[in-house]
Every structure is written in C-alpha cells, then in structure tokens.
Amino acid sequence: xxxxxxxxxxxxxxxxxxxxxxxxxxxxxxxxxxxxxxxxxxxxxxxxxxxxxxxxxxxxxxxxxxxxxxxxxxxxxxxxxxxxxxxxxxxxxxxxxxxxxxxxxxxxxxxxxxxxxxxxxxxxxxxxxxxxxxxxxxxxxxxxxxxxxxxxxxxxxxxxxxxxxxxxxxxxxxxxxxxxxxxxxxxxxxxxxxxxxxxxxxxxxxxxxxxxxxxxxxxxxxxxxxxxxxxxxxxxxxxxxxxxxxxxxxxxxxxxxxxxxxxxxxxxxxxxxxxxxxxxxxxxxxxxxxxxxxxxxxxxxxxxxxxxxxxxxx
Amino acid sequence: xxxxxxxxxxxxxxxxxxxxxxxxxxxxxxxxxxxxxxxxxxxxxxxxxxxxxxxxxxxxxxxxxxxxxxxxxxxxxxxxxxxxxxxxxxxxxxxxxxxxxxxxxxxxxxxxxxxxxxxxxxxxxxxxxxxxxxxxxxxxxxxxxxxxxxxxxxxxxxxxxxxxxxxxxxxxxxxxxxxxxxxxxxxxxxxxxxxxxxxxxxxxxxxxxxxxxxxxxxxxxxxxxxxxxxxxxxxxxxxxxxxxxxxxxxxxxxxxxxxxxxxxxxxxxxxxxxxxxxxxxxxxxxxxxxxxxxxxxxxxxxxxxxxxxxxxxxxxxxxxxxxxxxxxxxxxxxxxxxxxxxxxxxxxxxxxxxxxxxxxxxxxxxxxxxxxxxxxxx
Numbered sequence: 114x115x116x117x118x119x120x121x122x123x124x125x126x127x128x129x130x131x132x133x134x135x136x137x138x139x140x141x142x143x144x145x146x147x148x149x150x151x152x153x154x155x156x157x158x159x160x161x162x163x164x165x166x167x168x169x170x171x172x173x174x175x176x177x178x179x180x181x182x183x184x185x186x187x188x189x190x191x192x193x194x195x196x197x198x199x200x201x202x203x204x205x206x207x208x209x210x211x212x213x214x215x216x217x218x219x220x221x222x223x224x225x226x227x228x229x230x231x232x233x234x235x236x237x238x239x240x241x242x243x244x245x246x247x248x249x250x251x252x253x254x255x256x257x258x259x260x261x262x263x264x265x266x267x268x269x270x271x272x273x274x275x276x277x278x279x280x281x282x283x284x285x286x287x288x289x290x291x292x293x294x295x296x297x298x299x300x301x302x303x304x305x306x307x308x309x310x311x312x313x314x315x316x317x318x319x320x321x322x323x324x325x326x327x328x329x330x331x332x333x334x335x336x337x338x339x340x341x342x343x344x345x346x347x348x349x350x351x352x353x354x355x356x357x358x359x360x361x362x363x364x365x366x367x368x369x370x371x372x373x374x375x376x377x378x379x380x381x382x383x384x385x386x387x388x389x390x391x392x393x394x395x396x397x398x399x400x401x402x403x404x405x406x407x408x409x410x411x412x413x414x415x416x417x418x419x420x421x422x423x424x425x426x427x
Numbered sequence: 428x429x430x431x432x433x434x435x436x437x438x439x440x441x442x443x444x445x446x447x448x449x450x451x452x453x454x455x456x457x458x459x460x461x462x463x464x465x466x467x468x469x470x471x472x473x474x475x476x477x478x479x480x481x482x483x484x485x486x487x488x489x490x491x492x493x494x495x496x497x498x499x500x501x502x503x504x505x506x507x508x509x510x511x512x513x514x515x516x517x518x519x520x521x522x523x524x525x526x527x528x529x530x531x532x533x534x535x536x537x538x539x540x541x542x543x544x545x546x547x548x549x550x551x552x553x554x555x556x557x558x559x560x561x562x563x564x565x566x567x568x569x570x571x572x573x574x575x576x577x578x579x580x581x582x583x584x585x586x587x588x589x590x591x592x593x594x595x596x597x598x599x600x601x602x603x604x605x606x607x608x609x610x611x612x613x614x615x616x617x618x619x620x621x622x623x624x625x626x627x628x629x630x631x632x633x634x635x636x637x638x639x640x641x642x643x644x645x646x647x648x649x650x651x652x653x654x655x656x657x658x659x660x661x662x663x664x665x666x667x668x669x670x671x672x673x674x675x676x677x678x679x680x681x682x683x684x685x686x687x688x689x690x691x692x693x694x695x696x697x698x699x700x701x702x703x704x705x706x707x708x709x710x711x712x713x714x715x716x717x718x719x720x721x722x723x724x725x726x727x728x729x730x731x732x733x734x735x736x737x738x739x740x741x742x743x744x745x746x747x748x749x750x751x752x753x754x755x756x757x758x759x760x761x762x763x764x765x766x767x768x769x770x771x772x773x774x775x776x777x778x779x780x781x782x783x784x785x786x787x788x789x790x791x792x793x794x795x796x797x798x799x800x801x802x803x804x805x
Contacts, residue, residue, distance in 0.1 A: 209548045209614065215544075393602065
C-alpha cells in the first residue's frame with residue numbers, strides 16, 4: 114500500500130523542527146546559527162544567516178526546507194509557509210531518467226537512491242519537474258542528495274523523522290495510506306468551507322490538493338491557503354502554451370511559456386521514443402544489409418553490362 | 428610523395444600548451460571536485476561539457492557512419508578516398524566524448540556501470556551503451572590502417588571479412604544514439620523551450636547529424652589537403668556538398684511543419700530572445716548552406732564548398748548548444764556561464780585529438796590510402 118504524507122500548509126507555523134530532525138538523522142550540517150551553533154558539525158554555509166530563508170534553496174545538505182513567501186494583496190500582507198522537498202512522484206521522472214537504476218521507487222511510495230550504483234551523470238536533476246535532486250558539488254566523491262522518505266522507518270511502519278518531529282508540535286505533516294490521506298484532505302477542505310460559510314469568514318483552504326494529479330500524482334500531498342504558484346510551487350496545468358512572453362527571462366524559468374505536461378507523468382514522451390529503439394535498431398540493420406545487397410547487385414549488373422557493351426563495340 | 432612542410436596551421440606549440448593546460452585543470456577537478464572548476468549548480472547541473480563534448484561531439488563525429496554507409500552500403504565508390512580519414516576522426520571524436528564524460532560525471536570510476544546495471548527506460552542508457560559499442564566498432568573499422576602499417580596480414584584478412592557486417596552494425600548503433608540524444612531532452616518538458624521541445628526531437632537530431640557528417644568530412648579533407656599537400660581533387664568535396672542541401676531541406680521542412688502542427692510557429696517571431704537563437708541556427712546552419720550549396724558554381728570553388736560546409740557545422744553547434752544549454756532552463760532562479768576551467772578541459776581534449784590526428788597522418792597509411800583510391804577511381 115502506497116503511503117502519502119499530507120502537508121496542511123495553513124497549519125504550519127514555520128518552526129522548522131522537520132528540517133532539524135532530518136539533518137540530525139542523516140548527519141547533515143545543522144542550520145547555520147552564525148557561530149552560536151550547538152551542533153557538533155560545522156553549519157552549512159549560507160548568505161542569509163539568522164533568517165528563515167537559509168539556505169535559499171534545497172541543497173545537498175538540506176533535503177527538506179520550510180520556505181516562507183511574503184504576499185501582499187487585497188487580503189493584506191502575510192507570510193505563508195510551504196515545504197520544499199522531494200514530492201515522491203508515483204511515476205518519478207528521476208527514476209525513469211537514471212541510466213543505471215540508482216534511483217528506485219518502492220511500493221510504499223519512497224523514491225530511494227543507491228550510492229553504489231550512481232555514476233554521477235545528474236540526469237535526474239535535469240528531469241525532475243519539481244527541481245529537487247541536488248549534488249555534492251564541493252565533494253571529491255560526490256553523490257546525489259534528496260529526501261529519501263526514511264525508507265528504513267517506513268519499512269517498520271514508522272513515520273519518517275520529519276513527521277515524528279512535527280507530531281510533537283503542530284501535526285501539520287501526517288502519514289497514512291495515500292487514498293485515506295486524499296479523502297482526509299478533501300474532508301478538511303469541505304468541513305472548513307462549511308464552517309467558513311456559517312461564520313461568514315474566508316475559507317482556510319483553496320480547493321486544490323497539490324500532488325493529487327500533478328505529474329501523475331505524488332506520495333506527498335499539500336493543502337494551501339494560496340494558489341500554489343504564488344508559493345513558488347510549479348503547477349502542472351493542462352492548458353496549452355499561453356501567449357504572455359513578457360514572463361520569459363534569460364537564464365531563468367520560462368514561466369508560463371513552458372511546455373505543459375498536465376497531469377501526465379513526465380517520462381511519457383521519452384518513453385515513447387525509447388520504445389521505438391528495440392524495433393528501430395534491428396530494422397535499420399536489416400534495411401542496411403538489404404540496401405548493401407541491392408547496390409552490390411546493381412554494381413555487378415552494371416559491370417556486366419559495361420563489359421558486354423565493350424564486347425559489342427569491339 | 429612530395430615532402431612538404433608538415434606543421435599545423437595554428438601551430439603545434441599552441442596545441443601542446445592547450446593540451447598541457449587541460450591536463451593540469453583535469454588534475455584540479457579530480458582533487459577538488461566539480462564545484463572547484465565549474466560554474467555548475469543544482470539549478471544548472473549540465474553545462475559546457477555536456478553541450479560541447481557530448482551533444483556537439485557525437486553529432487560532429489557522424490562523418491564516420493555517414494561515409495561508411497555511403498561507400499560500403501550505397502556503393503558510392505567516388506567517396507572511397509575519404510572513408511578512412513572520416514572513420515579516424517569519428518573514432519577520435521568518440522574517444523574525446525568518453526574522456527570528457529570521465530571528467531563530467533561525478534563517479535567516473537563507475538562509468539562502466541551501464542554494462543551491469545540497466546534501466547531500459549532511460550534514453551541515457553541507450554546513449555551510454557551505444558557510445559561504448561560504437562567506439563569499439565570504429566576501432567575495428569580503423570584497425571586495417573594500423574595492421575597495414577605493421578604488415579600483419581592475418582588480422583587484416585579477418586577484419587576485411589567482417590567489414591560489411593561491421594558497417595551495418597555501426598550504422599544501426601549510430602541511428603540509435605544520435606536520436607537518443609534528442610530523446611534525452613524529452614524528459615525535460617518543463618525546462619526545454621517550446622521552440623525546441625518536440626516529440627520528434629530524436630528524428631531532428633538524427634537528420635541534422637546525417638547532414639553534418641559530410642560537412643565535417645569536407646572540412647577535414649580540405650584542411651588536410653592544405654596542410655599535408657596531398658593531391659585530392661575537388662570532385663569528392665563537390666559530390667558531398669551536393670547531397671547536403673537535400674538532407675537540410677528535409678530537416679527544415681520537418682522543423683517548420685512540427686512547429687506549425689504544435690501551433691508554435693508564432694513563437695519564431697515573438698519568443699524573444701530565444702527566437703534569435705532559433706533564427707541563428709536556422710539561417711547559419713540550414714538556409715544559407717541550402718542556398719550556397721545548391722549553386723553548381725559555388726560547389727566548383729574551393730572557397731564556396733568550404734564556406735558552405737563550415738556554415739552547416741557552425742549551425743549544428745549552435746543547435747546543440749541551444750537545445751542542451753541556452754534554451755534549457757532546468758530550475759528557475761539559477762544562471763550559468765561556463766567557468767574558464769570547464770572550457771580549458773574541453774579545449775585541452777580537442778588539442779590532444781588534433782595532435783594525434785597530425786601524428787596519424789604522418790605515420791599511418793591514411794593519406795596514401797586516399798591517393799591510392801583516387802588513382803584507382805581516376
């Protein structure tokens with residue numbers, strides 16, 4: 114049975130206990146406290162010490178990260194917490210991309226990584242639609258790093274380290290079977306909507322479970338008070354390419370100009386192309402052998418004709 | 428044979444300096460890690476090495492299978508003189524690709540892993556296995572030159588006996604991985620700009636490789652003629668140049684039809700600044716060569732043929748850089764410009780290859796094979 118962690122965005126207070134628990138379990142450099150760190154490991158260098166945004170993005174030393182987004186609109190100024198981490202896709206692009214199968218999808222939902230197989234091609238980093246796998250650029254013997262869902266704990270039917278840490282605080286991340294979590298997510302949205310209508314307040318959630326359909330579904334699903342794009346989480350709509358080219362920036366994201374994949378799992382087009390290979394290779398070989406025979410024969414006949422002609426002219 | 432001055436145009440000393448510098452930087456890379464010598468980042472995990480050495484390198488080495496196919500399968504005997512240099516260049520090209528990948532990948536000591544761990548879903552697995560297999564095929568295809576020099580008749584006879592199967596296998600493998608390099612980018616629909624992202628990208632990559640093969644052979648044979656002063660008429664180059672506009676024509680039609688079918692033709696005018704890159708590769712590498720090389724008068728002049736072939740090569744380089752670097756924004760918020768040490772490693776490898784080609788021309792029966800063949804054809 115495949116598991117899913119449900120992240121209740123509006124319930125998150127940004128305490129970052131999940132980050133800390135993850136770093137402790139995997140021996141990663143702790144959160145940078147600019148010299149006052151009580152940890153035994155040197156902290157991960159950051160350009161933003163003592164803020165909520167260090168490191169600025171996921172890195173080989175930060176596999177789960179609470180990202181804060183400042184929003185100022187008609188509803189007023191507010192700061193929204195969201196999680197940046199591996200979504201554990203049901204059809205992971207990284208697993209499809211990896212030439213040596215160093216990335217694997219477990220039946221419980223975890224997308225795991227094998228140090229001993231990885232050749233370091235970094236194709237998984239290119240393929241991941243969520244921009245998650247990171248690389249140990251500063252190491253002489255580098256590996257791909259990302260959240261691996263604590264497979265050792267999942268095997269024993271225990272929650273991952275981050276979920277355990279959160280359960281002692283806000284319980285905004287919880288783990289259960291994926292279908293139960295989806296039902297729970299929609300019940301939370303419905304219950305809140307009814308309560309909001311009765312009390313004439315704004316609903317807490319938007320009616321969108323991030324990861325239910327995105328790239329074929331994921332084993333981490335999010336609830337949010339804001340549209341996910343506003344929080345910097347790519348949404349994968351099924352609309353065709355829109356015509357707003359002002360959003361294209363050099364070297365940055367293509368914005369809305371991206372080729373949309375909808376809820377289709379990412380590898381599909383590449384899969385289709387790869388399915389042709391076992392047919393195409395022998396096909397080309399047979400065709401070439403055939404052509405060789407044809408041209409050889411043509412040549413022989415041509416020579417035969419030429420010699421005949423010569424005889425005639427003689 | 429007339430003895431002429433046998434030095435390189437750019438100067439052997441420059442090549443030796445570049446080759447040495449490349450070695451030094453490679454040592455730094457293996458001591459300090461990828462981060463120390465490159466501007467690669469989590470948002471831009473592929474850079475100059477992948478675009479130049481893998482994508483451009485494999486495409487430019489297409490002269491090997493296109494020429495072998497033309498001569499041994501399609502029985503176009505007039506191109507016989509250029510088969511051996513084309514195969515040598517392709518062989519060195521693939522060695523170069525492998526050496527560059529040893530620098531680029533994080534765990535080069537595991538580069539052989541695709542032979543024991545396989546994920547058949549991955550286009551990169553196809554590329555990895557094919558590059559290994561095809562390098563072996565090219566080594567066998569080129570080995571007669573070495574055996575002739577050494578005067579070993581038994582292996583020479585053995586290779587000649589399997590020559591045609593070898594060529595057939597070489598073409599099949601090349602078709603596979605030239606196109607799989609395109610399939611690889613299909614895995615990044617969110618990152619590759621829609622001017623380049625298309626399900627037919629593998630086919631476009633294959634056709635452009637077939638077009639650039641003869642162009643590289645033209646350039647190489649004209650340069651070697653100039654440097655080593657061999658007698659090689661312009662008929663071969665003109666003959667090769669005549670084929671190029673047809674292949675490029677098919678390529679252009681497919682590319683435009685694909686954009687039209689996907690409803691993205693408008694992007695050609697509106698998606699600035701990427702459309703400039705698109706126009707660049709189309710005008711330089713496709714439209715100009717089609718026009719130039721369609722004119723018989725141009726094909727009869729050394730300058731004309733050379734310019735036409737050079738444009739095809741430049742256009743292809745831009746195309747591969749566009750698809751694998753300039754129009755591939757893997758993650759938002761990250762910028763990339765190659766570090767000088769990245770370029771130094773690639774330049775060093777190219778310098779090594781040129782030095783080896785130069786030595787091969789001097790000590791192996793490559794040129795005499797050419798002359799022999801031209802004499803036979805005459």
